[in-house]
Amino acid sequence: MKLFIRVMKALSDPNRVRVIKMLGAKELCVCEVRQLIGLAQSTVSKHLKILEEAGLVTYRKEGSWIIYRLTQGEESEYARVMLRNLKGWLTDDPELQEMLDKTSQIDRERICAA
Amino acid sequence: MKLFIRVMKALSDPNRVRVIKMLGAKELCVCEVRQLIGLAQSTVSKHLKILEEAGLVTYRKEGSWIIYRLTQGEESEYARVMLRNLKGWLTDDPELQEMLDKTSQIDRERICAA
DNA sequence: TCACTATATCGCCATATGGCAATATGGTGA
DNA sequence: TCACCATATTGCCATATGGCGATATAGTGA
Incomplete structure (x- = not known):
């Protein structure tokens, strides 16, 4: 029951659903998500954690970026x-x-100056 | 998006999920749900309304009882x-x-004195 | 080492949520 | 009509949630 509720709660917020849909198009680092969704960095980080704890997304490090993608469940x-x-x-x-259009166009190098 | 979020929120509470599972076994009036789930009548009523607004349950009147059942979506x-x-x-x-066992055994006439 | 970038965590606030008791509503039957 | 039952609604409270800015952590590159 707990795991089920965790997934439902994770999907109960429109901004988190937007993140899922964006990651469905392309893996993204946190600052790209931040750009696309227009929330404070701390807020984005919190949302990603909730999605991760529900088993919906995972991440890898690449330099100082943390790149999130959907899991296979x-x-x-x-x-x-x-x-x-x-x-x-x-x-x-x-x-x-519209958000998905921007997602596929986004350029990590340009957005997150390395 | 709004409709999707409404369904996810409706399923984000363990007591509402319990109600769904109970109604999956058998249609029930509000006082039966109340008995089975052990919450105040007003709380049960509120939960049922949220499930109804998400399109998950519906109801019919039968005398002074209101009998809830799952929809077909x-x-x-x-x-x-x-x-x-x-x-x-x-x-x-x-x-x-255990709750489902009780659900199939419950007797409306006995619980809700008519 | 230092400055800079990306991310996570913390502390705070406003609002949403889930619980209850009390009250309102509406049907039943004497 | 009146008393009673089932249900819905209201008002209130404690906790959870989602937002932000400030701060901590960690990698990069000079």
Whole structure:
């Protein structure tokens, strides 16, 4: 029950759902997410942690960047099924569509000066 | 997005998930739910409203009882898919199992004196 | 080492949520 | 009509949540 609730809570916030959809298009470092979603860095970091603890996203380090991507739901059936559902869901939301356009265009080198 | 979030929020509370699982076994009036779940009547009523607004449950009147049951997700793909998933999920949760046993045994006439 | 960048964590605040008791509403049956 | 039952709504409280700025941590590169 606890794990299920954790996944549902993680998906109960529109900004976190936006992050999931963005990461569905392309893996992103924290400052790219911050740019795309327009929240404070600390807020983005908190959201990513919640998604990670639900088994929905994972990350790797690359230099001083931390690059997040969706998981395959290896840790949680709930995460796996919800990620699969979300691929098909919300595809006609215009605000999300615009965000996804920006996501595919974004250039990490330009946004996060290295 | 709003509808999706509404479904996720509805499923983010363990007591509401318990109600869903109970109603998956059998339709129930509010006082039966109250008995099974052990919360105040006003709290149960509030939870049922949230589930209803998410398109997960519906109700009919029968005398002075209001009898709730799961929907078929006619109103919402999100509700439909989640209800289908939930049928298979949490089936080995011992605390839920016990509640489901009680649910199938419950006798409306005995609990809710008419 | 130092300055700089990226990220995480902390402390705070406003609002949302889940709980209850009390009250309102509406049907039942004498 | 009146008393009673089931349910919904309201008002209140404690805790959770989502937001931010400030600070801590850690890597980079001079």
